[in-house]
Amino acid sequence: MNQGQPKKVAIYARVSTEEQAEHGYSIDAQLETLRKYCELYGGEIVDEYVDRGVSGKSIKGRYEIQRLLKDAEESKFNEVIVWKFNRMARKSIDLLHIVDLLEKNNISFRSFTENFETSTPMGRFALQMMGAVGELERNTIVDNVKMGHKQRAKMGHHNGKVPLGYKVIAGIGSSRESKSVVVIAEEEAVIVRHIFEQYASGHGLKTIANELNHRGHRTQTGKPFSTTAIRDLLDNPMFVGKIRYNRYENWAERRRKGKNKEPILVEGHHPPIISQELWDKVQLLREKKASLPKKRFEGEYLLTGLIRCPECGAAMTASRTVNRSKDGEKVTRMYYSCGRFRSQGSAVCHANSVRKVEAEQAVTERIRQAVVNPEILQRVVHSINERRSGRIKPLRDELAAVQTRITSLEDKKRKYLELYEIDNIDRNMFSERLSVLNKELDSELTRRSKLELELRDDQADPVSYEFVRSLMTTFDALLRRSPFQQRKTLLHLIVKKITLDDKKRVRNVDLAFDKETQKHFLSVTPSADNTAEGVFPIKGKTPNLKSSLLISL
Numbered sequence: 001m002n003q004g005q006p007k008k009v010a011i012y013a014r015v016s017t018e019e020q021a022e023h024g025y026s027i028d029a030q031l032e033t034l035r036k037y038c039e040l041y042g043g044e045i046v047d048e049y050v051d052r053g054v055s056g057k058s059i060k061g062r063y064e065i066q067r068l069l070k071d072a073e074e075s076k077f078n079e080v081i082v083w084k085f086n087r088m089a090r091k092s093i094d095l096l097h098i099v100d101l102l103e104k105n106n107i108s109f110r111s112f113t114e115n116f117e118t119s120t121p122m123g124r125f126a127l128q129m130m131g132a133v134g135e136l137e138r139n140t141i142v143d144n145v146k147m148g149h150k151q152r153a154k155m156g157h158h159n160g161k162v163p164l165g166y167k168v169i170a171g172i173g174s175s176r177e178s179k180s181v182v183v184i185a186e187e188e189a190v191i192v193r194h195i196f197e198q199y200a201s202g203h204g205l206k207t208i209a210n211e212l213n214h215r216g217h218r219t220q221t222g223k224p225f226s227t228t229a230i231r232d233l234l235d236n237p238m239f240v241g242k243i244r245y246n247r248y249e250n251w252a253e254r255r256r257k258g259k260n261k262e263p264i265l266v267e268g269h270h271p272p273i274i275s276q277e278l279w280d281k282v283q284l285l286r287e288k289k290a291s292l293p294k295k296r297f298e299g300e301y302l303l304t305g306l307i308r309c310p311e312c313g314a315a316m317t318a319s320r321t322v323n324r325s326k327d328g329e330k331v332t333r334m335y336y337s338c339g340r341f342r343s344q345g346s347a348v349c350h351a352n353s354v355r356k357v358e359a360e361q362a363v364t365e366r367i368r369q370a371v372v373n374p375e376i377l378q379r380v381v382h383s384i385n386e387r388r389s390g391r392i393k394p395l396r397d398e399l400a401a402v403q404t405r406i407t408s409l410e411d412k413k414r415k416y417l418e419l420y421e422i423d424n425i426d427r428n429m430f431s432e433r434l435s436v437l438n439k440e441l442d443s444e445l446t447r448r449s450k451l452e453l454e455l456r457d458d459q460a461d462p463v464s465y466e467f468v469r470s471l472m473t474t475f476d477a478l479l480r481r482s483p484f485q486q487r488k489t490l491l492h493l494i495v496k497k498i499t500l501d502d503k504k505r506v507r508n509v510d511l512a513f514d515k516e517t518q519k520h521f522l523s524v525t526p527s528a529d530n531t532a533e534g535v536f537p538i539k540g541k542t543p544n545l546k547s548s549l550l551i552s553l
Helices: 017-023 027-040 063-073 092-104 121-154 186-200 205-214 227-234 251-258 276-290 339-344 356-372 374-421 427-458 465-481 484-494 515-521
Strands: 008-015 044-052 079-082 108-111 166-170 180-184 242-245 264-267 316-324 330-338 495-500 506-513 549-552
Touching (some): 027 044, 186 227, 227 339
Parallel strands (some): 008 044
């Protein structure tokens, strides 16, 4: 820092629960170090942003880093300082993205431990290199953990949570393999055997799920059985005494797209629940049914997953019926039906079907009317501002309650420290109690950060009629001009949900606009007259969103 020109500094600190436990990283230690550094070099601390007990994998759930970035856009400071660069982000690409956002607002980024700042070319180079090294270190640790899991699986030991029908009990011995033992939970194993026997008898996934739900059975998480839950049980070789591992690679990022063609499959040390003969019979049926042609619905469904069931609130999915007219001609009728009914049966909900064409026309007409009818749009704008102002008092009340709990927890923490200083409390008891208080305090501080962020958005200037009209006009124009796939993409990006009344008519269409959708989908195309395939055709300017905007039609 230049001592002649004191900088306005923002301090950022973060620690995850695992880091606190394993490495002893401390928020207080980070803050104290950075405060002394700013004092030594004449930096004026504008604010401190602290994310407690959260991972640095992404910005989601880190409300203080979100607040910092909002303040950066308002130029409240001109430097951000952290104890180590990985406090800001774990992945180098995320770190560089955050630093890029700061630099666009003429804000430099400084790391105390690594001793660099991004205001110089060498500082930016050092950041890129250290970010890459940090990510390499993290990936190496992840690979080592995976290697240990693979070796354990190859030895026939289960990793992670056991499925329905099994439980883990304490074992005898000091090694990791002997510390816990997988045994059969007979009350659950009865359900597993029944599922396999029913499927082997020719019953389908939905029939089995529906029967179990009618009998009051639930999954391990306490939810009704679905076709997916039944399928996963039928495909799990653990029930026949085997261990399967690494079925999917990089699940956190790739999900089912990362399916491994050669997973580990070995004999396990746990007892089987079903016989090999029953397993083989079920797998033969699974293979036969997998080779059957999939049901393909004719027609284009715009609102799949957006319409909510009027009975249970679940997303409604595409369905159809095929009948014959009096003259023998085949008649296909298309509907949206409750997704829970289709996967979990009548024990959970009913079809509550609505005609596809009528539902889609009602939604697009509702959006269109908000554009062409000024009175409707004025009511919408009034409702938006009323809802935003109505949220402020409850948020303030909750914030006050959270602050009261924070003060109380800090007082308790201080009292325990005083007792410890005068040797009036057992050391182990002090350590345990302090750990509990710190966890509760971290939770309340995180909640306070979230509430302050929400209040900040709601206390912004009222939304104007012209702003909403411009936004809705652009959205309506896109829906009318774009081909089906683009219309469906746009609806799923912006429509939050569509609710129905008790007569299965459209009650509300809830829209959610944010900066990302505005930037990528509601902005001017490079050439509006010569639109490339896949580009949303828009002409003219669109409103500039500063925060999320919810509209209910």
